[in-house]
Amino acid sequence: MNEQVSTKKLINAPEQIIQEMIEGMTGAHPDLLRVDGQTGRAIVAVDGPRAGKVGIVIGGGSGHEPAFAGYVGRGLADAAAVGNVFASPSPAHIVEAAHAADGGAGVLLLYGNYTGDVLNFTMAAEELAGEGVNVRQVAVADDVASAPPERKNERRGIAGDFFVFKIAGAAADLGEPLARVEALARAANDATCSMGVALSPCSLPQTAKPNFTIGAEDMEIGMGLHGEPGIRRQKLATADVVTDELMDNLARELALKQGDRVSVLVNGLGATSQIELYVMFRRVKQRLDALDVKIHASWVGEYATSLEMAGASVTLMKLDDRLQALLDHPCRTLALTVGAMEPVAEKGRVRRQPERTPDRSATTMEAARELIADGDITPALFRAMMQNVGDQIIAEKDWLSELDGVIGDGDHGVTMEVGWRAVQKALDDGPDNEAIEGICKRMAKAFLDAVGASSGPLYATAFLRAGTAVGNRLNLDSEALAAWLSAACQGIRDRGRAEPGDKTMIDAWVPAVSAALERAQEKGSTLDILIAARDGAKDGMEATAAMEARRGRAAKLGKRSMGHIDPGAASTYVMLRAMSEARERAVG
Structure with missing residues (x-):
């Protein structure tokens, strides 16, 4: 990747940016918003949640402001779970938001259709259901550029969240039951349906570098909300030409005809002037007038941004009588006010505190004296191996983010760094007599709580499965180490539902585990097994360059994803390389 100039942002420490944003947002709007829960990532409507009403919980990564917390308020969402920049909130964040929103009539979770959000919200829904909460979920999928009509369920959610959240919030405010x-x-x-265009990249606070490159005279048609490349790149055109292309696709998708009614959102991506947005709206209206389609309501401005990206999207919602009535229902949030809200007699509601069982995740040597002691990887050495993984991931974070910037949203290195720093702290805080299964459980919780995104659920599941696979062991021998690796890989496959050839981390994990199991059958040492796994992961990582992505955000690129190494496969290689290095040092 070419040398890039650092971007400028008015921030303090990047690792504090979300906490400080939430503090500023709630401080500026104390009549609308408050923070609930221990994580500090659940933003709740002061006068939204109430007994007998379905709770509406929305959420997603930061960097899209005013989405998502900007839509929290009476008549719209009751709470929002706030993730890191461009990363899904974790299940812990979502569960706390749901507890605050739960009025006893059930909870509906709403989020964009991205792998990380689907994984984290689904895990949260499973936990809530286990507590007895009646919970449903809907993934918004409005971006027509990201998949054809026959695969609508694969489309990503962009600015269409605005309308879906509004409809659900109004229905809940009117007292409709959860199923309705x-x-x-x-x-x-x-x-x-939505479709957008980008004119410039954005930059993550942690990297201060553009997360993709685009020529001075180019634009990206069909750009994703996280900076993912669109369906094609072409020379910059006039506002009318660009808007016509967007409208051609939207009108065809919605089968618009004479007499139809729509609501319109022309949304800026963060660095687009109001002048440009109104010029685009002018053309949208001309096109709809030509079809004799009535605009019932319209919004022009920044409603779902992508940090400081230049560009815009157009969203249309085709209305019938029920959707129109819900769209017109009053709401009051910092980003959207419709009509006038009646005051409520009871402001806020003490959130339901679920019963918590004691944390029994730690497996200690004191509590399990029957553990098998054969093997040269002791709990102390295992912790050292995991600490080295964290060190190596942190050292390679810029490379991993650069790989992700080409085919994703550019945050993989940042996400992995956040997760592994949390793991390192959790390892430092753990008891000295903790067995390997307990260490794995500790790692899983730390990674999941810190990260969210797609990596959080995937690696949390991997660590939990791997720990369970060696739950009867004090030390790991060759066979047990191979079992640990195999269980970790299977956990990722089960949670993410990816298979070899999809161009994901699985394409590094599977050959790594295959090589490890083969060396274990040959009675190789633990170091032999780790070296084999490392080399297998390296081969698998390099092979992803020739693959077309079939899973995750890169899958929307089709053949444009070819020629580039998958960042998840690259981080897998870094992890297994770090484990083998730590084991080799112990031998020396």
Whole structure:
């Protein structure tokens, strides 16, 4: 990648940016918002949640402001779970938001259709259901550029969140039951389509570098909300030409005809002037007028941004009488106010505190004296291996983010760094007599709570499965080490539902485990097994360059994803390389 100039942002420490943003947001709007829960990532409507009403919980990564917390308030969302920049909130964040929103009538989770959000919200829903909460979920999928009509369920969610959240929030505010609120949210999702264009990249606070490159005279058609490349790159065109292309696709998708009604959102991505947005809206209206399609309501401005990206999207929702009535229902949030809200007698509600069982995750040597002691990887050495993984991931974070910037949103290195720093701290805080299964459980919780995104659930599941696989061991011998690696890989496959050839981390994990198991059968040492796994991961990582992505955000690129190494496969190689290095040092 070419040398890039650092970007400038008015921030303090990047690792504090979300906490400080939340403090500023709630401080500026104390009549609307408050923070609930221990994580500090659940933003709740002061006068939203109430007994007998379906709770509406929205959420996603930061960097899209005013989405998502900007839509928290009476008549819209009751709470938002706030993730790191361009990364899904973790299940812990989502669960706390749901607890604050739960009025006893059930909870509906709403989020964009991205792998990380789907994984984290699904894990949160499973936990809530286990507590007895009646929970449903809807993934917004409005971006017509990201998948054809026959694969609508694969489309990513962009600015269409605006309309889907509004419809669901209104239905809940009117006292509709959970099944009805969910059905109306899905109807809004089906009636909403978006498409956008980007003129410049954005930059993550942690890297201060553009997360993709684009020529001075180029634009990206169909750009994703996280900076993912669109369907094609072409020379910059006039506002009318660009808007016409967007409208051609939207009108065809919604089968617009004479007499139809729509609502319109022309949304800026963060660095687009109001002049440009209104010029685009002018053309949208001309096109709809030509079709004799009535605009019932319209919004022009920044409603779902991508940090400081220049560009815009157009969203249409095709209306029927029920959707129109819900769109017109009053709401009051910092980003959207419709009509006038009646005051509520009870402001806020003490959130339900679920019963918590004691944490029994740690498996200690004191509590399990029957553990098998054969093997040269002791718990102390295992911790040293994991600490070295953290060191190596942190050292390679810029490389990993650069790889991700080419085919994703550029945050993989940042996400992995955050997760492994949390793991390192958790390892330092753990008891000296903790067995390997307990260490794995500690790692899983730390990674998941810190990261969210897609990596959080995937590696949390990997660590939990791997720890369980060696739950009867004090030390790991060759066979047990191979079992640990195999279980970690299977956990990732089960949680992410990816298979070899999809161009994901699995393409490094599978050959790594295959090589490890083969060396174990040959009675190789633990070091032999780790070296084999490392080399297998390296081969698998390099092979991803020739693959077309079939999973994750890169899958929307089609053949444009070819020629580039998958960042998840690269971080897998770094992890296994670090484990083998630590084991080799112990031998020396």
